[in-house]
Amino acid sequence: MLQFGIDQVLQQNPNWKQLRIGMITNEAAQTRDGIASRKALLDNGFNITILFSPEHGLDVTGADGHAMSDGTDTLTGLPVISLYGERLAPEAEHVKELDILLFDVPDVGSRFYTYLWTLTHVMEGATKFEKKLVVLDRPNPISGILELAEGPFLDEVNSSFIGRWEMPIRHSLTLGELALYFNETKKIAANIDVIRCKGWNRELFQPDWKLAFIPTSPAIQSFESMLLYPGLCLLEATNLSEGRGTPYSFTAIGAPWLQAERVAAMLNDISGGEFSAHAITFTPEHSKFNGQLCKAVRLEIHDRISFRPVLTGMICVKLIKTLHPEQFEWDIYPTNVNPSGKNHLDKLTGILGSEQLFDLPFAAFITAITKQTHARAWKEMVQQAILY
Template structure:
């Protein structure tokens, strides 16, 4: 497949979350080019969620998949070029050539770049949905709708058995920073619960600097499990593991929810893992 080329050029807009497959594609391209003696050039692009937000657990090596290709936190704070450098470093492969950005700073959100927002996915139509995605994406491992099939994917979530006001009140009682919840009914046009009337909430971020989408995810799952123990369910295991475990990077989140263990302790452990990764990544940063 690589016959006839000297160098592969990668130009992809990532969103800064471990689940997304853009960085997995970069990893596979670097591997293939190294195997065949081809060069790699990455045209760097902004991390839409800044390069300073490093949060969430580091993926357990036993749960590597296309939605979790490398032991990094849920929010890794890297540009796509920096991820390429990290991948090559950790696998002892030739370092790709990075064409760096001009003027980007780590604290920048995407809307501070003056670049047009081009949806990196049909299900991430706005920066708002991308901001919330690292938390609500975990619902992909459950029987709830994560909002696919609506005009507000990952902002709107729910299921036919969810009572909107009850869920909104329960999430509000958590007093999470920078966010509020609006009760909604919605009908997905495709994906989970197609054509079924669902109850749920829309997540509204009022202060994106204060809102921690990664921490929000476990609290959301725990609240849904507590309110609807007979209806809430994980998607059945496939290929030997639950899909939620692939998303979460280990079975720890699922087991914490199922046993009613402490979300605070879970999140504290995640914070320690993220801090260790932040130290480890320092030598591959470009900005």
């Protein structure tokens, strides 16, 4: 039976239970029985005195990239300090009364999902303010199979809050493992304790857990959106809809001008059977093309093990760009951490001047991205941090 780090710590009765705890968490962090982690800990006598929330806020309903304010938790009555607004890390005034920082936030397995980078800022804060950091680990929902890691690796000249340090887009690690890896490689020297999951092996995907899916943010509403996200997130840097504001968030690509039937047919021709593409329509209720009928292509995954989301996402963008030279455009993507929205594709891919890749002739493009998405070196790089 799978147990998360939160389930393990509730059974362990650790010696820091009565110390003053500041918890970094959100509503998606729940026990295997579906109880919010922060409530389960308080109900079991853990002395949590303050909460910190990452992007999307404590209730995980905040819009992508929008600054979140401090507030009060309606569930526990505790004060909530936002780590995605005017600050990205806890400050001296928040931690001076604390003994322990406790982190429990679910991840989706992609480099540009910001919860990992909130963790790294918390790690640096733990070192700076000499506080112990306990990470309640959770499985990687798109599996921990290291052979499925996909680049490109981030060139740190493109460092941002959607990718600070060198790593591939799909990382196949848990946040606990990444905390240990970066603590060592970036010489953060935080005093970290990772409470491991129990009953998880690296081959398992979220549906294999036999637990209800819990959305981790407004746009990640299904396991399929998690698995496609490492590739379809690249659409943020284009004038194509990634399905936000529809039931197809991060599982479909749309625009009023898209030749959906043709794109779907071409994708099906190059799929090896691991996925299929279907022409549909959708009308976004917010985000790009708000209120406009879009022709769209929905991707359906048939083989999780052989499916390569980053490679597939890059091919989708290249095909659509080639078929629609008059309509397709690269676009800015303003957020709280990148107000100008410039160079978003470089920040997502990790490659400097990445738009030029998509100008290559198709055969040369396939050769280039096959090389770029190759991430076999990652398994060796992270070996010392592997917990499972």
